[in-house]
Amino acid sequence: MTDRALGASFRDPGGFVYRNEAELFRQVNESAAEDYRALMDSGLYEALREKELLVAHEEVAPPFEVDAGHFATLRPEAIPFIAYPYEWSFSQLKDAALLTLRLQRLALRHDMSLKDASAYNVQFLRGRPTMIDTLSFERYREGEPWVAYRQFCQHFLAPLALMARRDIRLNALLRSHIDGVPLDLAWSLLPVRRWLDRGLVAHLYLHARYQKRFEAQAGESGTEAPSARPLSRSALENMIEDLRQIIRRLSWKPSGTEWADYTSGDSYDEPSLAEKKEVVRDFIHAIGPTKVFDLGANTGTYSRIAAQTSECVVAFDVDPACVERNYLEVRSHRGEDEAGVLPLLLDLTNPSPSLGFAHTERESLVERGPADVVLALALIHHIAISNNVPLPRIAAFFASLAPELVIEFVPKEDPKVATLLATRADIFPDYTREGFEAAFAASYEIVETKPLSSSERVLYRMKRRA
Amino acid sequence: MPRLHPQLYATAMWIALAIVSGLGGEPGVAPTAEANEVHLAYLDPGSGSFMVQALIAALAGIGVAGRRYWTQIKTWLGLQNRSADDEFDPDDD
Numbered sequence: 001m002t003d004r005a006l007g008a009s010f011r012d013p014g015g016f017v018y019r020n021e022a023e024l025f026r027q028v029n030e031s032a033a034e035d036y037r038a039l040m041d042s043g044l045y046e047a048l049r050e051k052e053l054l055v056a057h058e059e060v061a062p063p064f065e066v067d068a069g070h071f072a073t074l075r076p077e078a079i080p081f082i083a084y085p086y087e088w089s090f091s092q093l094k095d096a097a098l099l100t101l102r103l104q105r106l107a108l109r110h111d112m113s114l115k116d117a118s119a120y121n122v123q124f125l126r127g128r129p130t131m132i133d134t135l136s137f138e139r140y141r142e143g144e145p146w147v148a149y150r151q152f153c154q155h156f157l158a159p160l161a162l163m164a165r166r167d168i169r170l171n172a173l174l175r176s177h178i179d180g181v182p183l184d185l186a187w188s189l190l191p192v193r194r195w196l197d198r199g200l201v202a203h204l205y206l207h208a209r210y211q212k213r214f215e216a217q218a219g220e221s222g223t224e225a226p227s228a229r230p231l232s233r234s235a236l237e238n239m240i241e242d243l244r245q246i247i248r249r250l251s252w253k254p255s256g257t258e259w260a261d262y263t264s265g266d267s268y269d270e271p272s273l274a275e276k277k278e279v280v281r282d283f284i285h286a287i288g289p290t291k292v293f294d295l296g297a298n299t300g301t302y303s304r305i306a307a308q309t310s311e312c313v314v315a316f317d318v319d320p321a322c323v324e325r326n327y328l329e330v331r332s333h334r335g336e337d338e339a340g341v342l343p344l345l346l347d348l349t350n351p352s353p354s355l356g357f358a359h360t361e362r363e364s365l366v367e368r369g370p371a372d373v374v375l376a377l378a379l380i381h382h383i384a385i386s387n388n389v390p391l392p393r394i395a396a397f398f399a400s401l402a403p404e405l406v407i408e409f410v411p412k413e414d415p416k417v418a419t420l421l422a423t424r425a426d427i428f429p430d431y432t433r434e435g436f437e438a439a440f441a442a443s444y445e446i447v448e449t450k451p452l453s454s455s456e457r458v459l460y461r462m463k464r465r466a
Numbered sequence: 467m468p469r470l471h472p473q474l475y476a477t478a479m480w481i482a483l484a485i486v487s488g489l490g491g492e493p494g495v496a497p498t499a500e501a502n503e504v505h506l507a508y509l510d511p512g513s514g515s516f517m518v519q520a521l522i523a524a525l526a527g528i529g530v531a532g533r534r535y536w537t538q539i540k541t542w543l544g545l546q547n548r549s550a551d552d553e554f555d556p557d558d559d
Contacts, residue, residue: 102559147516149519150512150518201524206518207515211518214514217513331554335501
């Protein structure tokens with residue numbers, strides 16, 4: 001049975017996740033039966049569901065004949081799009097960290113504990129972080145330290161501290177280190193004033209020192225593995241509360257003129273902005289998508305328009321400030337159309353690859369598709385001109401993501417493109433409206449064309465060729 | 467700058483306590499009866515990460531108690547304002 005398990009589902013012997021006809025199932029093995037029953041019978045599951053902190057599931061008959069180790073089959077609520085911590089903005093990672101600590105606090109009240117604290121166990125559902133791994137809860141053993149403490153520090157505390165105190169771009173370390181940022185590395189990258197923060201001194205510096213010391217010891221032959229001092233429940237609760245206070249204090253505010261500019265939106269004056277919104281709304285309405293990829297979403301103006309009629313709109317942008325702003329906006333309007341918007345960080349010139357063992361633990365962007373439609377508004381010039389990507393290649397990439405496309409062509413006469421070309425040679429003779437249409441014709445047929453009245457820009461609705 | 471001084475004191479306290487708690491010496495924790503029955507997790511929690519928790523939790527206890535006390539004073543003085551995180555991360559459930 002386990003050969004059905006998804007690529008990321010192999011570490012925990014307590015169960016695994018698999019897909020059957022697009023539906024997701026989780027098998028609970030005999031070995032995890034008691035912990036699973038404790039989750040369901042202790043009142044913890046209900047408490048977490050009431051607060052919407054854990055994904056809902058129902059116990060179902062397994063879709064296949066099961067082997068001897070099978071205890072139960074769960075069908076969890078579907079997550080429209082799986083996102084990874086290296087695609088989150090600062091506040092998304094921070095909220096996921098606070099969720100993890102809150103889960104552990106609530107678990108302890110029900111005599112249970114989190115056995116892992118992986119950031120990959122958190123997904124954004126209806127605009128808020130949600131725990132998706134039902135089998136991460138085990139019965140609490142009095143006196144035992146928190147087994148997931150190291151993982152929590154590596155997946156959450158270390159990257160958050162680096163992003164807040166050193167550079168927001170250090171979230172990239174989560175992409176290179178699949179089990180979180182090593183604590184000694186995080187400590188060495190933090191600025192000197194790290195010594196003034198007792199929380200970081202304790203949970204990163206002391207923690208890393210201890211790790212190094214005991215690792216060295218474990219290697220010596222003949223020495224017995226050292227045993228941990230028992231940790232009382234109240235001491236453990238204090239440690240969780242301490243971590244919570246430290247995480248809450250970490251903050252990041254995008255600064256500088258760039259940030260201020262985002263409020264004014266893109267290069268449209270008001271009437272033509274309204275016109276563009278109208279055209280995008282009509283195009284989306286004509287397509288009627290369930291899932292939308294908004295590429296180069298900025299702070300999500302058009303993602304919100306799409307979200308009025310679509311269940312899930314993933315709003316990708318390369319700028320951490322845009323994604324942060326978009327997420328905070330989504331979070332404060334929870335329950336409205338906006339809740340379907342999932343802001344994520346993505347560099348289209350280097351999108352998230354397949355990662356982990358055998359390249360199958362974390363899926364690439366394309367593997368997590370397809371969407372029903374790609375929105376590419378005020379984007380093409382950034383890829384074609386700033387990054388020299390030939391137009392036919394851009395068309396082929398978009399076509400690999402969704403069968404429908406809503407795209408805006410921004411010509412050379414546009415002030416935005418003129419700025420890009422001001423400091424370099426114009427090596428783009430084919431970057432014209434005709435050249436654009438010819439390049440995209442290989443992958444798409446044009447369904448509708450709408451030139452915008454007060455600029456040279458044109459909006460297209462296209463359909464992928466069979 | 468109101469945060470700097472408490473931070474300095476707290477950091478000094480941490481470092482002092484860390485030294486006192488035997489960071490420089492042998493780990494010196496004798497395996498106890500309970501410890502011998504310790505349950506093994508499916509992920510290696512890391513022996514250092516396991517060992518350091520007793521120390522960190524003890525120090526966190528001081529910090530948490532102090533903070534609770536300080537919050538009470540601030541609330542009493544009307545200086546405590548609720549942050550936007552609260553709906554997502556309440557002080558208690």
